[in-house]
Amino acid sequence: MRPERVVAVSFALSVLASIGLAVLYAAGGEPQLEGALLGVALGGLGLGVVVWATRLLHEDEVVEERPVLRSDAARDATEETLADEELTRRSLLVRLLVGAGASLAAALAIPALSLGPRPGQSLFRTQWTKGKRLVDVDGNAVTPDMVQAGAVQTVFPEGEVGSADAQTLLLRVDPARLQLPDGREEWAPDGVVGFSKICTHAGCPVGLYRAESHELLCPCHQSTFDVLRGAEPNFGPADRPLPQLPIQIDDEGYLVAGGDFSEPVGPGFWNLEQDEGEDEAS
Amino acid sequence: MRVLGWVDERLGVASMARKGLRKVFPDHWSFLLGEVALFCFVILVATGTFLTLFYRPDSVPVIYEGPYAPLRGQEVSAAYESVMRISFEVRSGLVMRQVHHWAALVFIAAIVVHAMRIFFTGAFRKPRELNWMIGVALLLLSLGMGFTGYSLPDDLLSGTGLRIAYSVLISVPLVGPYLAFLAFGGEFPTEGIISRLFVMHVMLLPGLIIALIGAHLAILARQKHAQFPGGRADQRNVVGKPFWPGQVFKSVGLLLITGSVLSFMGGLIQINPVWDYGPFDPTVVSAPAQPDWYIGWLEGALRLFPPLDISIFGILIPSPFIPGVVMPGVAFGLMAVWPFVEARLTGDRDEHHLLNRPRDVPVRTGIGVAAFLFFLILTLAGGNDVMAIMFDVQIEAVTNVLRLAVFLVPALGGLIAHRMAVQLQGTGLGPGPPRTVRLRRNPRGGFDDHP
Numbered sequence: 001m002r003p004e005r006v007v008a009v010s011f012a013l014s015v016l017a018s019i020g021l022a023v024l025y026a027a028g029g030e031p032q033l034e035g036a037l038l039g040v041a042l043g044g045l046g047l048g049v050v051v052w053a054t055r056l057l058h059e060d061e062v063v064e065e066r067p068v069l070r071s072d073a074a075r076d077a078t079e080e081t082l083a084d085e086e087l088t089r090r091s092l093l094v095r096l097l098v099g100a101g102a103s104l105a106a107a108l109a110i111p112a113l114s115l116g117p118r119p120g121q122s123l124f125r126t127q128w129t130k131g132k133r134l135v136d137v138d139g140n141a142v143t144p145d146m147v148q149a150g151a152v153q154t155v156f157p158e159g160e161v162g163s164a165d166a167q168t169l170l171l172r173v174d175p176a177r178l179q180l181p182d183g184r185e186e187w188a189p190d191g192v193v194g195f196s197k198i199c200t201h202a203g204c205p206v207g208l209y210r211a212e213s214h215e216l217l218c219p220c221h222q223s224t225f226d227v228l229r230g231a232e233p234n235f236g237p238a239d240r241p242l243p244q245l246p247i248q249i250d251d252e253g254y255l256v257a258g259g260d261f262s263e264p265v266g267p268g269f270w271n272l273e274q275d276e277g278e279d280e281a282s
Numbered sequence: 283m284r285v286l287g288w289v290d291e292r293l294g295v296a297s298m299a300r301k302g303l304r305k306v307f308p309d310h311w312s313f314l315l316g317e318v319a320l321f322c323f324v325i326l327v328a329t330g331t332f333l334t335l336f337y338r339p340d341s342v343p344v345i346y347e348g349p350y351a352p353l354r355g356q357e358v359s360a361a362y363e364s365v366m367r368i369s370f371e372v373r374s375g376l377v378m379r380q381v382h383h384w385a386a387l388v389f390i391a392a393i394v395v396h397a398m399r400i401f402f403t404g405a406f407r408k409p410r411e412l413n414w415m416i417g418v419a420l421l422l423l424s425l426g427m428g429f430t431g432y433s434l435p436d437d438l439l440s441g442t443g444l445r446i447a448y449s450v451l452i453s454v455p456l457v458g459p460y461l462a463f464l465a466f467g468g469e470f471p472t473e474g475i476i477s478r479l480f481v482m483h484v485m486l487l488p489g490l491i492i493a494l495i496g497a498h499l500a501i502l503a504r505q506k507h508a509q510f511p512g513g514r515a516d517q518r519n520v521v522g523k524p525f526w527p528g529q530v531f532k533s534v535g536l537l538l539i540t541g542s543v544l545s546f547m548g549g550l551i552q553i554n555p556v557w558d559y560g561p562f563d564p565t566v567v568s569a570p571a572q573p574d575w576y577i578g579w580l581e582g583a584l585r586l587f588p589p590l591d592i593s594i595f596g597i598l599i600p601s602p603f604i605p606g607v608v609m610p611g612v613a614f615g616l617m618a619v620w621p622f623v624e625a626r627l628t629g630d631r632d633e634h635h636l637l638n639r640p641r642d643v644p645v646r647t648g649i650g651v652a653a654f655l656f657f658l659i660l661t662l663a664g665g666n667d668v669m670a671i672m673f674d675v676q677i678e679a680v681t682n683v684l685r686l687a688v689f690l691v692p693a694l695g696g697l698i699a700h701r702m703a704v705q706l707q708g709t710g711l712g713p714g715p716p717r718t719v720r721l722r723r724n725p726r727g728g729f730d731d732h733p
Contacts, residue, residue, distance in 0.1 A: 029373040035549010039542045046538025053531030064306040064520045066506055069409055116463035123459060154565055164471050164564035202449035202602055204442060205567045219569030221585045222667060222677050235678050237601050239589035267449035268591055268600025269459050
């Protein structure tokens, strides 16, 4: 086909597609067709223009001289102008000017501190307190017999359903096989254990459970945690175990927390190990 | 041409315009890669403006009552609800949204390929170091644009991405918690983050990008294009076709064709179906979950890094810090100062307007290939869970293989690239510089070589 004809057909197609777009819009629209028609409208125009440029414009190669970028004379003159004696003579004032400018910049930056609160103790604490009942996503209090072996469920402190900080994984394992760290002998009545659901690596919810190997797995970066060994990491980039929630059974037979988690929950930060144990009042 | 006369009498632009129209462009396909990036940006601004008029940057909870039945009656954020409305109720909204998302992916890809062209041909050498650094800044800003835009729908997948960003920020020794609380307005998840990301995405970052694109092009116009050797090209000239009309036609054509391809993609290939992911919920996560391709390397680095929480004098350096902050900082820092590093290593401080072919500088080519492969393996590692499912192997095996590959493959690939470059130099294979001889008619009617 002669180039003129290709260009003409392309432009004509583009016009038709543009009209089609308007009609389609008026008729209620349809995403796939809209995209295709827009593609034809733009593409027809583009193809026509490119064929025009490559086949119908016969341009000769031209040579352009490259300017020399450096100009020594002008540079010297500029340096002289900048180093005005009226300025350089007063070096003390110049220094004060620079100092004042820097101070002003610092002062102007200070309102940026309004962007967020100071972390305080918030990274060290969750809403779990001694005696608080464990409730499921619907807010129902949980009893030990509701915790099935081989399954995992997410629980929250009563009144805090959906809490990002306090979300806890509740599982039942064989108490005889459970090897918790020293001092946590009373934390898992009848083999019911609770661990923070927030990964200690990058904070994702640890959403997967390999029941046959008793491993919790974080779907974000594939850290795995061994439930039987107190959620110590087995594999992946996480280096700290999931903090454990001490669990007890209250007088009415419901599961309650024996206090807050064993460590601060979630991703690591520099002073995580320096929990000063200040009260939550702050 | 009365308009030109009118403008010229007031602004005196005719001579400048004439010079501009005569500006010479070297004719090589690889010089169009940067243009593709520029045109993607144009399309991003156009589609993004449309989306801005419907999007609500607000995380206040609302009840979804739109036409998408599976979510009806569920509590979602206003931001998520507005994205659902754009997708299902605003006429042409879904196409605009999908073209916008595809354009973002192609935008960053075009920048990366453009940067690779500049690197492997040595176009960053003096006097173009500044423009190289501006280019690196543009790449970083584009990554920021991508990430902030990706997070705006407030869906489950993007919320997970934000959470990881928060965790990386909080990992910075001594200042991490303060930085994270300032950036997010408190402990993750916070209500204010969506509107902050929105301001970044539609004002601060695009403003910076537009300013830097302006500087990038102004410097290009001032210094003129570098060019491949061959023909009449030498250090002191530019050989090619004038801007008007051919180059203008070609560039406009490229803009239109870029738009055309993105329109087809936006219409026909589904992307980021936020209705499938569902609204963000801090207690839920989907698996397998992958970010957009350009963040894959960072995700992969986080996945491959060994479990190393280092404690020095009671200061904890959590394991996300090195792959999430140190590695990207070193990589992009090194990239930004590469022109000066190379000048120092080679002792070559001359001006260069003639480009190298990759084989001409085997060491640089080897280093470039190694760096590319490093990022490629990291990007693959961002999908290690997908690979485990695909090949039906344990995730641990995939991760361990990749932990080795991330060092071995770049080392081997770099050496092979170096070797190939050296060997290609000795052969006539490939598009060597065409040898041309200028002739001059002599008085006897014959031809002499003209030096």
